[in-house]
Amino acid sequence: MMKVVIVAILALATSLVSADDPSPLQDFCVGMNNTDSAVFVNGEFCKDPATVIANDFFFCGLNIPGNTANKLGSSVNLVDVNKFPGLNTLGTSLARIDFAPYGLNPPHTHPRGTELLVVIEGTLLVGFVTSNPNKLFTKVLNKGDIFVFPIGLIHFQFNIGETNAVSFSAFSSQNPGLIVIANAVFGSDPPINLDVLIKAFQLDKSVVDYLEKQF
Template identity: 55%
Template sequence: MASYVFAFVVLVLASTQAFASDPSQLQDFCVADNAAKARRHEQRSGIQGHPRQRQQPPRLNTLGISLVRIDFARHGLNPPHTHPRATEVLTLLQGQLHVGFVTSNPPKLFTKILNKGDVFVFPQGLIHFQLNIGHENAVAIAGLSSQNPGVITIANAVFGSNPAINDDVLEKAFQIDKKIVDYLKSQFWTDNN
């Protein structure tokens, strides 16, 4: 009899595990405060210092997605970065962008020139970029599959960390001279928001 009870308990526990899943990201919904202002974020492009603007509609809070409008000045760059918790779908509304992402092991670059109305997908966690190559400003909408996708701007994280990564590590990792490491460190800052 004890073996039947034990077998029954094991089956119940096993069947419970079969129904296990992540809880829904939807916890509640949030009605936007009309007084809330869009957050403006300016960042040096690394080429000519063109700013870009990001706006997150507050009504998306807790729905498990993010939506960002990105305005690119002429020659504006959204430098190589990654979203560790989200896939990004970019739709170009105006202008022309050169976009791409890199896979790893072995590294392979996938790029495309986007024109108005084109869509491009950047897989979760992969390093990607966007560069305005048109003769006018460009505007894009990016949808991300997380309400908290995170962003790691690669050059800033590596050369602008605080405290700084040891020069010996960067020299060996990038196979460059210490003078170049110091120069690159002087070009970056720690604000990766």
């Protein structure tokens, strides 16, 4: 009986520390929007391997700068399994992030993926905050520098230069997910109870009302 309990505990521990996408049991499983397919893996129906072609593993367009003419001065082009079906079951995705001078990719989390960022042009101030205690790890990055943001932790990137900046990020998930902190807190649908926000952030009602209108 004790041996069975130990095996069960080890199995549970293994499942908890396995934070990335599950390992594939086949070479590939190109996603497709066809519910007639008999194979369903990682949230996608699989294309018949006999009909798979080279273009299923090809994506273009990350050479094109994103539009940074917005309040934040940044643009993120995430290439995940939803845009690139060939990524299905492969446990990876990629993003291009463009920054105007002093542009910001605001505090956010990726609940399903670790992020590895490399600076292509410009100078970025980046950082993440640990879960308990809330310790900040921050660094100024220049062209060619790399920084990693652990899965699920709040992080940000800020262009501290007077010129445009570009970075690329690789993720340990085909669909890392995104929770922008300010949007989630002040722009949820339906809204979070006003009294909850007032007490949580120790703000006047007028300030919370203003913040909710922004998001």
